[in-house]
Amino acid sequence: MKKKVLKPRYDCAKCPGYCCSYARIAIKDFDIERLARHFGISKTAARLKFTYRYQTKELDEQLLRHRQDHVFKSTCMFFDQDKRRCTVYEARPSVCRIYPEDRTCGYYEFLKFERIQQGDEDFIPSA
Ligand code: SF4
Numbered sequence: 001m002k003k004k005v006l007k008p009r010y011d012c013a014k015c016p017g018y019c020c021s022y023a024r025i026a027i028k029d030f031d032i033e034r035l036a037r038h039f040g041i042s043k044t045a046a047r048l049k050f051t052y053r054y055q056t057k058e059l060d061e062q063l064l065r066h067r068q069d070h071v072f073k074s075t076c077m078f079f080d081q082d083k084r085r086c087t088v089y090e091a092r093p094s095v096c097r098i099y100p101e102d103r104t105c106g107y108y109e110f111l112k113f114e115r116i117q118q119g120d121e122d123f124i125p126s127a
């Protein structure tokens with residue numbers, strides 16, 4: 001029998017894009033390749049333009065670059081800060097495709113609760 005796909009319990013269209021404000025959005029080589037294809041530039045140029053290397057004793061990651069935001073401290077450089085959505089949706093990295101890996105999103109639950117408390121369906125709590 002075919003497994004039933006359950007509908008997500010969150011609606012990204014009603015969210016200010018909290019997950020796109022995560023400081024460490026680590027992407028892989030194939031994600032950089034996909035972005036390079038999307039923009040018609042070389043992989044080297046895409047790596048430089050869209051990512052930077054983050055190294056600690058334990059980590060060595062290639063992170064998406066950010067820019068300052070008016071809702072959160074900063075967001076991914078591909079986030080449209082007025083429309084609150086991804087501008088490279090078809091070419092977005094794998095990590096963005098699988099998040100939040102569940103039917104529920106923790107931030108969305110928090111957002112729903114705060115909006116009910118405030119009686120304002122557009123309320124954005126400071127995260
Ligand atoms: S934080 Fe959750 S609800 Fe908001 S955009 Fe990300 S996945 Fe969607």
Ligand code: SF4
Pocket residue numbers: 019020025064076077078079080085086087088089092093096
């Ligand atoms: S690539 Fe798109 S979905 Fe991924 S963090 Fe950036 S704006 Fe968000």
